[in-house]
Amino acid sequence: MKKQWFSLLSAVTALGFTTYIALDTFVIPRSYADVETVTSSSSRSEAASKMEDTEADEQAQEVLAETVVTDTTYSDGNISVVLTTYREYDTTIYVADVTLSSAEYLKTAFANGTYGKNITATTSEMAKENDAILAVNGDYYGVQEEGYVIRGGVLYRSTVKEDAQDLVIYADGSFEVIYEEDISAEELLENGAWDVLSFGPGLVVDGELNVDTDDEVDRAKTSNPRTAIGVIDELHYVFVVADGRNDESEGLSLYQLAQFMQELGCTTAYNLDGGGSSSMVFNGVVINDPSGSSSRRNSSGERSVSDIVYIGY
Template sequence: MKGFFLKPYRWAILFSLLLIGSTIFVLLDTFVIPQSIQKVVTESGTETQNGSQSQADAIVTATSYQDDNIKITIETVQKYNSTIYIADIQVTDASYLKTAFAGDTYGRNIKDTTSDIALANNAILAINGDYYGFRDNGYVLRNGVLYRSTARKAGDDDALVIDAAGNFSIIHESQVSAKSLGDSISQILSFGPSLIENSKITVSSNSEVSQSMTSNPRTAIGQISPLHYVIIVSDGRTSKSAGLSLLELAQVFEERGCITAYNLDGGGSSTMYFNGKVINNPTDGKTTGEREVSDIVYFGY
């Protein structure tokens, strides 16, 4: 054994093996190995019971839903050489706008499809969220609970804040700490960039998410007025639907009268679920079908 290490190249081989092993472990730890950090505790009460009654009396079609508290209409349009799914949502209370983690667990590499997370949470309408579990930074505050307060770097740090009244605003994480926002915040989503602020488009033809193609499947959410929202999901990376640039996405929100709009995780993650079904065509350009994600945004009880 001692003679093995006398030849320099054998040290190089051993070092290379150790380096490869450590690299594989880091990659597995980052992208594969599930790490549960905190289980979500949910409470059921009169609101859920009232919601069940409302859902029982709901008027539902393939493209609409209406009960005493939630009204949703969905249309599919062809624009910018893309198929775009636009959901208009009106609710009577901000509590019907919710988020959920895969497996009801905050952590790393804990994933499930948007539709399965939606089914588990009795969602009426759901989209993929910000895929917080893919990163170590970016604020994570969901349903009033702060899970991560590590800010992203300046210049790539737009975050969507949803307060207890259901109103949207945009902050820069490098300038505003999550804890300074107080107890009146229901959700913080950390992806971006912002698309519209104060009724004005905030992206240009040169804007793009880091390492992303110009036209992509997209998921985004916007607010028109108190308790009135728009969700947009576009197909992309196929011969039938090119996908949207960020500017094109912002323009669709502007046409709908949104005062605030925000880009969420896109590409293969982009999914719109409605009334038990996925209604868009998720793909990353290579494979079709839903990509597993760490979280969703949804409307329901």
């Protein structure tokens, strides 16, 4: 033992450092900004009015009709959601067809209302906190150290992630898929970007498939649970979640997901964080079957994530 003091000291130091870096990566919460204390300099309608050729409403409209809610539908005159379950590619796919009277009802939210690292909550918890009618998991920005984060017209992170394709949701509710290397986060804000999601890739761009059969997210090789969002027409969106990794559902490849989104009629569609993160909540109920193995799960199998995209007031 005495003869090997150096190698033992080095090994203990290495294990100590590994423990620290593991806690830093996965456990220690770090708050960088509270959403309530960081607000956009202009409202969404003001930002939309700055955009050229915008037809967005200048103000959120009041509820126009009686609210009708069923297990698979929601309608109140401003917001219409129709939930449909598909069975394709040996996979159960949940599609929420959403029509809005104003882009202001398409929103994003951080876990605990805080931008930071290792600050997470399940999609259903965030949906409840924000009174969301419909919610899906977002881009899980918190596990990345790079990639644009713009939410509610506020720039939180402007570091460029190499080869990253982002979904830009403009203040008027229109979608665009961009490469971070092509435009700065500040320029996106000036152009009217309200939310920017950095996961990808873009599945459908200008109505055409944007992925090949061999494209995958990083090192994932197989069919997986997926979450995607797409726009069909002005203020007409689809939120899509596919099950996977279980006996009932194989999951989708990116190409299959892109084909599915195109068949739904999307002109622009974008892949959000998938795998164990994929989750859809409608009227407070988890619709899909979140799967996979993770310590960050609640009893319904949902993984805690950094953010959601949702429909609500």
